[in-house]
Amino acid sequence: MAKPGKAAAMAQLHSAARLSRTALAARLLSHGFYAGQDQIMIALDREDGQTPGQLAIKLGVRPPTVTKTINRLQTQGYVEKRASETDARQANVFLTEEGRGAIRAIEKAVRKTEKQALKGLDKKEQKALVKLLGRIEANLSNGAIVAEDHEEADDADE
Incomplete structure (x- = not known):
């Protein structure tokens, strides 16, 4: 979870x-x-x-x-x-x-x-937002679907 x-x-x-x-x-x-x-x-x-x-x-x-x-x-x-x-x-x-x-x-x-x-977002905030969304997009587009037990193990590590 x-x-x-x-x-x-x-x-x-x-x-x-x-x-x-x-x-x-x-x-x-x-x-x-x-x-x-x-x-x-x-x-x-x-x-x-x-x-x-x-x-x-x-x-x-x-x-x-x-x-x-x-x-x-x-x-x-x-x-x-x-x-x-x-x-x-x-x-x-x-x-x-x-x-x-x-x-x-x-x-x-x-x-x-x-x-x-x-x-209401200045240029610096907009640039940071684009960078962060790009990272999220990259994380989600790698095509790998992780089994739930792997996700739970990752959550436990953090």
């Missing part, structure tokens, strides 16, 4: 993440985007023509989730799928002109949410 300080830290982390996603989702919805669509649009803005599988890997989500989101974005006119020139089994996803125009609205929504979330 986690110590009270660790439990409080994790609860704060979960709460902050949930609230930031909710605030961003509300801003995106005002532009006609649903949660998750922004990530695909931004990834395509950085590197157009990716496959759904490539997008899923980059975004850390399952391929069916990406496919559903791409289909919705395609229906909205923001992306189009084209057959791969090198592999007939693959399709590549590209931003449309309308999709390119929408990128600025997505970036603005992200900036406003960042500004709201970081209000």
Whole structure:
């Protein structure tokens, strides 16, 4: 069982993440985007023509989730799928002109949410926060799932 300080830290982390996603989702919805669509649009803005599988890997989500989101974005006119020139089994996803125009609205929504979330933190605090969150992310993304008895042993050592 986690110590009270660790439990409080994790609860704060979960709460902050949930609230930031909710605030961003509300801003995106005002532009006609649903949660998750922004990530695909931004990834395509950085590197157009990716496959759904490539997008899923980059975004850390399952391929069916990406496919559903791409289909919705395609229906909205923001992306189009084209057959791969090198592999007939693959399709590549590209931003449309309308999709390119929408990128600025997505970036603005992200900036406003960042500004709201970081209000009252000076540059030094923001830098420290980014560093700490990076360490937490690295700890959690190593892919290893530790058995509960190992976690309890680690907690006992501290």
